[in-house]
Amino acid sequence: MNSTGKERPLGGNKKYNQDIAPMDPLDAEKIESIVNAKLNKDLEQLLMPKTISSIVQQPLQQQETQEHVSTIDPDLLPVNWPKHVKYLLDYEYHLSIPVSLLDIVQGRRRQQKELQQIEALGKDRKERYEEDKNKENESDDSNKNKEEKEGDDGPRSELESDYDDIPIGHAIPGSLRTLSSDPPPYEIRFIDSPPDHPVLGSYGLFATKLLRPGLHLLDYISLVVPDGYADPNSDHTLYLCNDLNLDASVHGNHGRFVNDFRGIRTQEQGPNVCWDLHRDVITGQVRMGCKVLKRIQPGEEILCTYGKAYWKSRGILVTGNEWEDEWDTDLDDQSDDDDDAK
Ligand SMILES: C[S@@+](CC[C@H](N)C(=O)[O-])C[C@H]1O[C@@H](n2cnc3c(N)ncnc32)[C@H](O)[C@@H]1O
Secondary structure, eight states: OOOSSSSOSSOOOHHHHHHHHSSSSHHHHHHHHHHHHHHHHHIIITTOOOOOOHHHOOHHHHHHHHHHHSOOOOSSSSSTTTOBOOOOOSSOOHHHHHHHHHHHHHHHHHHHHHHHHHOOOOOHHHHHHHHHHHHHHHHHHHHHHHHHHHOTTTTTTHHTTGGSSSSOOOOOOOOOGGGGGSSOOOOOOOOOOOOOOOOTTTTEESSOBBOOOOOOEOOOOOOOGGGGOOTTTSEEEEEEEEEEEOOOBOOOOOOOOEEEETTOOTTTOSSSSOOOOOOOOTTTTTEEEEEEEBBBBBBOOOOEOOOHHHHTTOOOOOOOOSOOOOGGGGOOOOOOOOGGGG
């Protein structure tokens, strides 16, 4: 629930936000007003009065975007991204829009295809998934040249008619840390075990190094979507503030792969990370950050709580309190210097 009494999907951990000051200690009200002033102004100027295709046609933005795209070294991008998900770039909001559009259209089609494939897998999910993947890789090689010329979905003119279906939104800048030459201390994995894992046959985010309590791990990068434009079927919507949501269903970063802890850790253990607004110390921008609550060992899954409302809206009643104080009791843990070597 939020202050307006409406149920929210997956949201920042309110209880946690109350107890722990954001990185740059501004009170919640001030953060909200800053976010609103900035985002609503941008939404008004950039999105609301315009159609998506008119934004695409703005030559300056396209040109600026192209420049930025070319500064990204493709080798620095995560190699194990599922095909249907695209990364967002770490630039001013409006610059990401034209880049996003083509990706959204293509990403959606890929996503639909992949979801159909996963659904068709039935019982022997894993085996058949891998078989299909191998076939896909083989045909990928032979189609590569063709795709490079046309994109996955044919010439661009064919895509234009799809623009009306694209949710209106814009990109919230993320963190260049995910694009730095140091590999991030986490990776996306396809979950194929244990057999009773509730998210089997889907993806999750896993630690590759020891993660200490209190660490700011990553930011949730996505489209910023006002209430009326949020996709009700999205499984990747996180409440930002007031009427704004972060929707990473098609366009997002590693943050969209963080699963809920239920069925994986006990209620007593709770989540090992939480979502919290913070102000980026370098850029000064307000972001939704993922913070480590409990020590996470390499190979362990990174898990948050989606909140009861998220599951209730899907017809699932979950027991236990919305937030347990014990969940962040490791926060002062700075010990074990030996672990630094890992
Ligand atoms: C934000 S996504 C998480 C990433 C997702 N596994 C993927 O591969 O895109 C949220 C969706 O993941 C699934 N999920 C996450 N945690 C779950 C859990 N503990 N039990 C069952 N399903 C879960 C649900 O389908 C949920 O709607």
